[in-house]
Amino acid sequence: MARDLAIDLGTANTLVYARGEGIVLNEPSVIALNSQTKEVLAMGKEAWQMIGRTPSYIVAVRPLRHGAITDFEVTQRMIRLLLERVGVSRFNKPRVIICVPSAITAVERRAVTEAARRAGAADAQLIEQPMAAAIGANLPINEPIGNMVIDIGGGTSEAALISLGGVVALEAVRVGSFDIDHAIQGYVRRQYGIAIGERTAEEIKLTIGSAAPTPDEVRAEVRGRELMSGLPKTVVLTPAEIREATDEPVSAMVDAVLECLAQAPPELAQDLIQQGIHLVGGGGLLRGLDHRIAAEADVDVHLVQTPLECVVLGAGRCIESYEAVKAMFMDSKR
Numbered sequence: 607m608a609r610d611l612a613i614d615l616g617t618a619n620t621l622v623y624a625r626g627e628g629i630v631l632n633e634p635s636v637i638a639l640n641s642q643t644k645e646v647l648a649m650g651k652e653a654w655q656m657i658g659r660t661p662s663y664i665v666a667v668r669p670l671r672h673g674a675i676t677d678f679e680v681t682q683r684m685i686r687l688l689l690e691r692v693g694v695s696r697f698n699k700p701r702v703i704i705c706v707p708s709a710i711t712a713v714e715r716r717a718v719t720e721a722a723r724r725a726g727a728a729d730a731q732l733i734e735q736p737m738a739a740a741i742g743a744n745l746p747i748n749e750p751i752g753n754m755v756i757d758i759g760g761g762t763s764e765a766a767l768i769s770l771g772g773v774v775a776l777e778a779v780r781v782g783s784f785d786i787d788h789a790i791q792g793y794v795r796r797q798y799g800i801a802i803g804e805r806t807a808e809e810i811k812l813t814i815g816s817a818a819p820t821p822d823e824v825r826a827e828v829r830g831r832e833l834m835s836g837l838p839k840t841v842v843l844t845p846a847e848i849r850e851a852t853d854e855p856v857s858a859m860v861d862a863v864l865e866c867l868a869q870a871p872p873e874l875a876q877d878l879i880q881q882g883i884h885l886v887g888g889g890g891l892l893r894g895l896d897h898r899i900a901a902e903a904d905v906d907v908h909l910v911q912t913p914l915e916c917v918v919l920g921a922g923r924c925i926e927s928y929e930a931v932k933a934m935f936m937d938s939k940r
């Protein structure tokens with residue numbers, strides 16, 4: 607008997623949950639290919655370590671950009687590798703639930719289900735990420751109460767208001783935490799004439815990035831390559847300058863939340879004053895982001911306990927009771 611699986615195929619990280627077992631895989635969504643032969647050399651953590659460090663014939667690629675499949679072929683191979691890793695074979699085909707952004711187009715929906723079926727799934731169903739996140743956060747989604755979740759991922763930010771098992775209001779933008787990394791890269795290049803890689807930029811975000819001033823601010827020393835001389839050089843960055851440099855993507859995230867609130871029917875908006883908003887996704891861990899959203903929206907914001915796993919845990923709950931929750935799956939044919 608094949609184990610049914612729930613997959614959160616994110617722009618940054620891929621997680622797999624197996625029925626009856628829990629999370630069985632959690633790796634960066636990266637695969638390394640030989641650019642001449644198209645042979646897959648590595649995936650996940652191993653491929654991630656190759657980013658920016660490969661000889662010219664190896665490319666480390668992320669199959670998704672801004673939550674959408676950019677390369678169907680690569681995505682299909684990545685899903686196949688994932689399924690192999692968790693023990694799926696030709697004789698052992700599981701049903702899978704895949705979490706997708708709610709703003710996904712019909713073409714993208716078909717691409718994802720098709721990729722999963724070709725990669726060896728007996729059946730592939732889609733579930734909207736905010737719905738999975740709300741289930742993962744233990745919110746009472748089937749009650750006539752306004753539940754709001756904000757999912758800040760690597761490539762997308764989604765704010766959704768859920769009531770009676772359905773999405774009532776949604777605002778999704780294709781701006782995510784990777785855009786903060788890119789803003790940092792651009793800033794260091796413009797301001798100091800120094801090139802840094804995307805992994806270094808992410809490291810800067812993790813150590814000193816923030817959405818609002820925090821009491822314990824420290825500086826960070828960063829090494830990069832000076833563009834003029836081509837030599838390694840060190841600069842010292844302050845949280846304040848990084849905050850300013852990354853304000854555009856951060857504001858876009860906050861604005862998505864305000865947009866969603868503006869669409870909410872008044873009765874449900876009332877509920878949020880009591881319930882607050884739940885923040886999920888790795889990008890939600892940015893220092894001060896919860897406070898900034900709370901201040902601008904004038905509603906409490908709670909960062910969930912496991913922001914990076916919340917979506918797959920919610921989809922996992924659906925896998926545990928596949929038959930009962932069938933109604934929640936998105937139609938992939940429309």
Ligand SMILES: Nc1ncnc2c1ncn2[C@@H]1O[C@H](COP(=O)(O)OP(=O)(O)OP(=O)(O)O)[C@@H](O)[C@H]1O
Binds near residue numbers: 673
């Ligand atoms: N402590 C942290 N502070 C700021 N950002 C963080 C932190 N931890 C992780 N991140 C960022 O969170 C992002 C990954 O989040 P997540 O795994 O939720 O994205 P994803 O689900 O793969 O993307 P998407 O949902 O957009 O497809 C990365 O860009 C990472 O840099």
Ligand SMILES: [Mg+2]
Binds near residue numbers: 735917
């Ligand atoms: Mg995600």
